Amino acid sequence: MQKLFAAPLSIAALAFSTLAMPTMAAAPQFEGAAPIAFMQDMSTGAVLYQRDADRRMPPASMAKMMTVYVAFDLIKRRELKLDQQLNVRPETWRQWHGPAAGSTMFLSPNENVSVDNLLKGIVTLSGNDACVVLAEGVSGTEQAFTDRMNETAHRLGLTNSHFGTSNGWPDNGVTYVTARDLATLAAATIRDFPDLYKRFYSLPNFTWGKTLGAGNDITQANRDPLLGRVQGADGLKTGHTDEAGYGFTGSAQQNGRRLVMVVAGLTSFNQRISESVRFMDWGFRAWQAKPIVAAGRKVADADVQLGSSSTVGLVAPKALSVALPSGAVPQLSAKIVYQGPIKAPIKAGQHIADLVVTSPDVPEQRLALVADKDVGEAGFFGRAWAGLTSFL
Numbered sequence: 001m002q003k004l005f006a007a008p009l010s011i012a013a014l015a016f017s018t019l020a021m022p023t024m025a026a027a028p029q030f031e032g033a034a035p036i037a038f039m040q041d042m043s044t045g046a047v048l049y050q051r052d053a054d055r056r057m058p059p060a061s062m063a064k065m066m067t068v069y070v071a072f073d074l075i076k077r078r079e080l081k082l083d084q085q086l087n088v089r090p091e092t093w094r095q096w097h098g099p100a101a102g103s104t105m106f107l108s109p110n111e112n113v114s115v116d117n118l119l120k121g122i123v124t125l126s127g128n129d130a131c132v133v134l135a136e137g138v139s140g141t142e143q144a145f146t147d148r149m150n151e152t153a154h155r156l157g158l159t160n161s162h163f164g165t166s167n168g169w170p171d172n173g174v175t176y177v178t179a180r181d182l183a184t185l186a187a188a189t190i191r192d193f194p195d196l197y198k199r200f201y202s203l204p205n206f207t208w209g210k211t212l213g214a215g216n217d218i219t220q221a222n223r224d225p226l227l228g229r230v231q232g233a234d235g236l237k238t239g240h241t242d243e244a245g246y247g248f249t250g251s252a253q254q255n256g257r258r259l260v261m262v263v264a265g266l267t268s269f270n271q272r273i274s275e276s277v278r279f280m281d282w283g284f285r286a287w288q289a290k291p292i293v294a295a296g297r298k299v300a301d302a303d304v305q306l307g308s309s310s311t312v313g314l315v316a317p318k319a320l321s322v323a324l325p326s327g328a329v330p331q332l333s334a335k336i337v338y339q340g341p342i343k344a345p346i347k348a349g350q351h352i353a354d355l356v357v358t359s360p361d362v363p364e365q366r367l368a369l370v371a372d373k374d375v376g377e378a379g380f381f382g383r384a385w386a387g388l389t390s391f392l
Contacts, residue, residue, distance in 0.1 A: 026361040028286035028325050033275050034263035038179035039283050042187050042251075042258040046323035046365045048283055050180070054160060057264055059177040060239030061103065061126045062249050063168030065185050066149045068122060068200070071115065071134060072193040073152065082116040086137030088129075096129035102169065105130040106209025106218050117208065124206040124222045126238065131167035142166050153181075156188050170243050179262040182249045186236050186260045190251060201235030202227065225273040226250050230280050238272065239264075246272040252280055259283045286326055292334075292357070293320040299369055300336050302353060306378045307344030313372035314338075314353050320367045322357050332359045336369065346375040 030037075030049050038053040040046065074080035093109040095101065105127030107113065113121075113133065121130035135145035142165065149163040158181040164174030190197050204227060209218040225248060226233035233252040240246045247264035261279055266272045293299060293316040301311040314336065322332065338353035346352065353369040 026325070027363070028282070030279065030282050030286070032263070032279055033271060034266055034279075036179050036247075036264040037262065037279065038183050039259060039261045039279065040183050040187070041283070041287065041289075041323045042190070042260055043256065043289060044321050044323040044365050045367060046287075047363045048259070048287055048323060049279075053179040053262075056160060056176040056178060058168070058170060058173070058175060058241065058244040059182065060168045060241045060244040060247060061128075062182055062237050062239035062247055063163060063165065063175055063177065064122050064126065064131055065182070065189065065237050065249065066153060066163055067131050067134065067145075067166045068119060069156075069185060069189050069193075070145070070148050070152055071119060071138070072189065072196045074138065075115075075196065076193060080115060080138060082114065082119075084115045084137075085112040086115065086118065086133055087112050088133050089136065092132050092136060093129065096132055102128045104128060107133060108209070119200050120203060120206045121208055123200045123237070124203045125208070125220045126223060128167040128169060131165075135166040153185075156184060158184060168239060168241075170241055179264060182262045183260045186249050186251055186262075189236070190258070190260075197235065202233075204228070224248075224250065225276040226252060226280060229273075229277050233280070240269075240272075248272055248276050250276055250280065252284075254284050255289075257284070257289050287323050288326045289321040290324050291319060291321045292332075293355070293367075295319045298372060299355060302336075302338055303341040304346065304375050305341035305343045307346065308376040308378055309373075312342065312346055312352070312375050314369040315372045316355075317349065317351075317368060317370045320355065322359075322365050322367075324359070324362065332357055334358070337366075344375050344377045346371045348372065348374050 036055055037051045039049040041048055088107045088109055088111050090109040103126040105121030105125050107129045118130045118134045121127040132142055135142045139145035139148060145166055146163050153161050161177040161181040164171045203222060205219055205221045207217050207219040211218060223238040230252050232254045235251050236249045238248045246266040246269060249262045251260045263275055263279060266275055295316055295318050298313045298315045300314050302314055304310055304312050334355060334357045336353055337356050342352050348371055350371045351368045352371050355367040355369055357365045
């Protein structure tokens with residue numbers, strides 16, 4: 001039977017420079033207007049701020065991040081192509097056309113639109129029409145597509161979210177999320193599809209559709225409040241309905257640090273801009289990243305069950321850092337945690353343990369450790385010997 005192993009570890013033995021300075025630093029405080037807010041440092045896994053982060057709420061157009069994630073996943077698995085043409089059904093156009101249908105890409109009935117352009121219409125223009133056309137083109141019906149959304153949400157660990165529409169349109173509470181789940185979804189999008197994320201999520205504007213009468217091109221700006229205002233900002237998605245208020249899930253990267261933030265329940269378009277910028281700036285200014293383990297460095301060994309080797313090295317898959325308050329270095333403690341003995345076979349690079357770093361007044365930070373080599377299953381005699389020693 002596997003059990004949880006938690007072995008204490010000396011931080012000083014791992015760090016590039018010793019962290020034995022006695023200066024203590026309380027976690028920085030942020031005074032924001034958003035009733036719901038969350039921020040996580042993707043580079044360290046540290047939660048830097050949370051306010052009512054697990055309250056269920058309507059996501060409005062932030063739900064479209066899940067629609068885009070599902071599409072990105074299908075593209076990555078080559079089940080959907082960017083140049084694939086999808087048809088705008090007249091029934092869909094009628095439902096999602098005009099002022100009462102909210103934000104729109106200005107699609108036309110019966111036109112064929114590439115997946116590439118629909119994704120630009122969803123991400124940049126927040127097109128409700130583009131979401132439904134994509135959903136119907138991929139799965140036949142929007143309901144079948146939302147089934148995919150919910151299956152994906154479950155796989156990603158969004159434990160407090162459910163999707164009833166592809167675009168976040170109010171549906172009497174069927175669709176709900178939390179700030180923590182939105183941040184998890186944003187981080188997964190950035191981590192799992194870096195090229196697609198870069199291609200679609202930071203476009204400043206997009207042109208699609210024609211004006212009535214004159215037939216001029218319609219260009220709409222990206223509503224992302226961080227673009228052009230915060231260095232390194234490159235996504236993700238705003239949302240607004242009367243029910244939800246103004247919300248935003250965003251990300252930016254500076255000097256190798258990537259932060260993901262969520263604010264929700266704000267009262268105006270301009271307040272969303274000011275609070276989003278102020279929140280992200282606080283995340284980069286009030287916190288610093290402290291390197292503790294070099295990329296590829298072995299941290300410890302873990303026992304292996306029924307393997308061709310009795311142990312496997314635990315190494316850092318990349319340079320590991322922890323988030324600390326700026327201007328001070330608190331005392332740190334660390335332990336390695338894994339379910340073990342780890343059962344063979346094991347692949348080199350497989351995530352099999354975590355380095356858990358703690359400090360007073362700073363949230364626990366969990367950093368992945370991976371296997372340093374392949375470990376095959378033990379042969380017949382190895383299994384027999386393991387069985388005999390276990391019996392004895």
